[in-house]
Structure formats: structure tokens, C-alpha cells
Amino acid sequence: MKSFVIAIFATVVLGSGVSAQDMTGSQMFRQNWTSAETASDGLGPIFNEASCHACHWFGGGARVRIRPDGEVAGAGVLLRHTFVDGKGDPHYGVQLQNKAVDGVEPEGVADLTALQAGDGLTRFLASVRFASGPGRTAGITMSLRAAPALDSTALVARVSAAAIINGADSQDKNDDGISGRVHLLQVPGEKPKIGRFNWKATAARVEDQVANALWFDMGLTSPAHPAPQGECPSRQYDCLEASGNQPPDLAVDFDETRIATLSDHVRSLAVPPTIPE
Known part of the structure; x- marks a missing residue:
């Protein structure tokens, strides 16, 4: 079985007069970041992709292609491994990073195969090859994650807290086939905030979602x-x-201003038109 290779689809070449601090949100989104030893930004040391655009093609979600032999290739799919308490693997952390800067071993690769189930659904089987460390830790739950589409982020951000609370229905009492509860995030020194973004609503703001993705997916630092x-x-x-x-004087890769600029771009991504049935 061949390795599951996640492709990088786009590269932005900046003119000599454009510094990293002067990038627009769109340029940041498409930029292929590099390690701190070769530029003012700090990709890695371990990472999944070198740009936001690689996983969120034009603001969309993961892109996968199933080959005739069942092998899967694409972009925006990764592997998470956590204990029941939410903590990550003691050697690999929360997310399996399949790429690394020069001189560092990536954590491993997940080879994906698509299986057609009897119920008509397509299921994905992941065969994980760890490139470093002891391999899977007992008690760890491993799950595939697909990058979500970002083109409705602004709409989700505008939903009022009251509407989210009133719409909570953990037991599906209204029998509409949809169940869910409000995820209240505990912030030290502040009132609990409603989670809106990321898997299981673990981020309250677009800025939080962006900072999480920069760090987990690309190893780019921020105040968070x-x-x-x-x-x-x-x-x-x-x-x-x-x-x-x-360098000891290297500041975070994304300060609050750059986080805000990139977040504004994510909020600006248009919702695609409704496709007629």
C-alpha cells in the first residue's frame, strides 16, 4: 500500500517589497510558511501542512479522491489521538503530524483505504505507520478528522448566544433528528463562553479557531x-x-494584529450558492 500523501495545492510568491507583517489576510491564508531558520516565520518543527489553503481549498473543506483500487489521496485529512480525559498521547500529542522540517522526524503517516459498506456508506480504514517513537499507546482513541469548510464561519459567529442556548436539545425531545448541547468553555477569570467552532465546539471566537489551527496544523505560534x-x-x-x-528574540509568528487580519479574511469567505435539487 502506498503512503497517503497530502498535497499542497498552492504557493504564494510575495514580491520583494512585501514583508510578512504587511501581508493581507488572503496572502496569509495562501502563504506556504517555512521554518524560522530560513525566514521570519516558524513552520513546525512538526506539522501537517504548510498553508491554510492546502486544507481549506478556496475556503472549502477537505478534498479526497478515491482511486479505483480503494486507496485514498487528497488534502485536509488528519489523525487525532486522545485519552478519554481529552489529553493527547504522551509521545505524539493530540494530533499526528506527518511532516517535519529538516533534521526532525515526522511522527508518522496514515494510509487510508475506502471500503464500501453494505448500508451504502463509504468508510475509511486508516493504517498508521509511526516514523518515530514507541507506536500507539494503550488506551488512546484514534480518529480521522476532515478539515471543515470555512465559508459559513461569519454566519456562525453572528448567531446570538440566546439562540444557541434556546436551540439546545441534547435528547432530541422535538424529534427532528438533531440533538446537541451547548459547550460552555471555562476561561480563568472570565465568565464561561459558548463554544462555536472546531470539532465539538472547542473555540468561542474565530480568532481562537485560527490560533488553534496555526499551532496544531502548522506549528505557528501566537499569544494563545x-x-x-x-x-x-x-x-x-x-x-x-x-x-x-x-533566535532568542524571535517574537510569536502571529501577533494579535496578524491573528485579527487572518480571522477577518476567514470571516469574509462567501457562503457558496444553494445547489438546486
Whole structure:
């Protein structure tokens, strides 16, 4: 079985007069970031993709293609591994990063195969090959995640807290086939906030969603995630050593202004027109 290769579809070439700080939100979204040793930004040391655009093609979600032999290729699909308490694997963290900067081993690769089930649904079987470390830890739950479409982000952000609370129906008492509850996020020193974004509504604002994606998917730092090693757990020594080589005066890759600029671009992505039946 061949490796599942996630392709990078677009590269933005900036003119010599455009610095990283002067990028527009659209340029940030499409930019292929590099490691801190070769530019002012700090991709990695481990990561899944080098740009937002690679997983969210023109603001959309994951793109997968099933080949005739059942093998799956595409972009925007990754593997999460967590304990029941929500904590990540002690060696691999919360997310399996399949790419790394020079001198660092990626964590592993998930080879995907599509299976046609008897109920007419297509299911995906993931065969994980760990490139470093001890392999799967007992008690870890592994699950595939597909990048969501971002073109309705602004609409979700505008839904009032009252509407979300009033629409909660964890037991599907109105029998409409939809059940769900409000995820209240506990913030130290602040009132609980309603989660709206990410898997299981773990981010309250678009800015939180953007900062999480930058850090987990690309290893890019921000005030919310300032650790230069990205999602390198303490047992990945080569990853930690690589992050320690960054200049000591290097600020976070995305300060509050850049987070706001990129978030504004995400909010600007248009909702696609309704497709007639």
C-alpha cells in the first residue's frame, strides 16, 4: 500500500517589497510558511501542512479522491489521538503530524483505504505507520478528522448566544433528528463562553479557531500558543532541540494584529450558492 500523501495545492510568491507583517489576510491564508531558520516565520518543527489553503481549498473543506483500487489521496485529512480525559498521547500529542522540517522526524503517516459498506456508506480504514517513537499507546482513541469548510464561519459567529442556548436539545425531545448541547468553555477569570467552532465546539471566537489551527496544523505560534516547539511533546527530543535553535528574540509568528487580519479574511469567505435539487 502506498503512503497517503497530502498535497499542497498552492504557493504564494510575495514580491520583494512585501514583508510578512504587511501581508493581507488572503496572502496569509495562501502563504506556504517555512521554518524560522530560513525566514521570519516558524513552520513546525512538526506539522501537517504548510498553508491554510492546502486544507481549506478556496475556503472549502477537505478534498479526497478515491482511486479505483480503494486507496485514498487528497488534502485536509488528519489523525487525532486522545485519552478519554481529552489529553493527547504522551509521545505524539493530540494530533499526528506527518511532516517535519529538516533534521526532525515526522511522527508518522496514515494510509487510508475506502471500503464500501453494505448500508451504502463509504468508510475509511486508516493504517498508521509511526516514523518515530514507541507506536500507539494503550488506551488512546484514534480518529480521522476532515478539515471543515470555512465559508459559513461569519454566519456562525453572528448567531446570538440566546439562540444557541434556546436551540439546545441534547435528547432530541422535538424529534427532528438533531440533538446537541451547548459547550460552555471555562476561561480563568472570565465568565464561561459558548463554544462555536472546531470539532465539538472547542473555540468561542474565530480568532481562537485560527490560533488553534496555526499551532496544531502548522506549528505557528501566537499569544494563545506561544511555545516555539509547536505540538512537540516532551519525549520528542529532536523536535524540542530544533525549536531551541530559534533566535532568542524571535517574537510569536502571529501577533494579535496578524491573528485579527487572518480571522477577518476567514470571516469574509462567501457562503457558496444553494445547489438546486
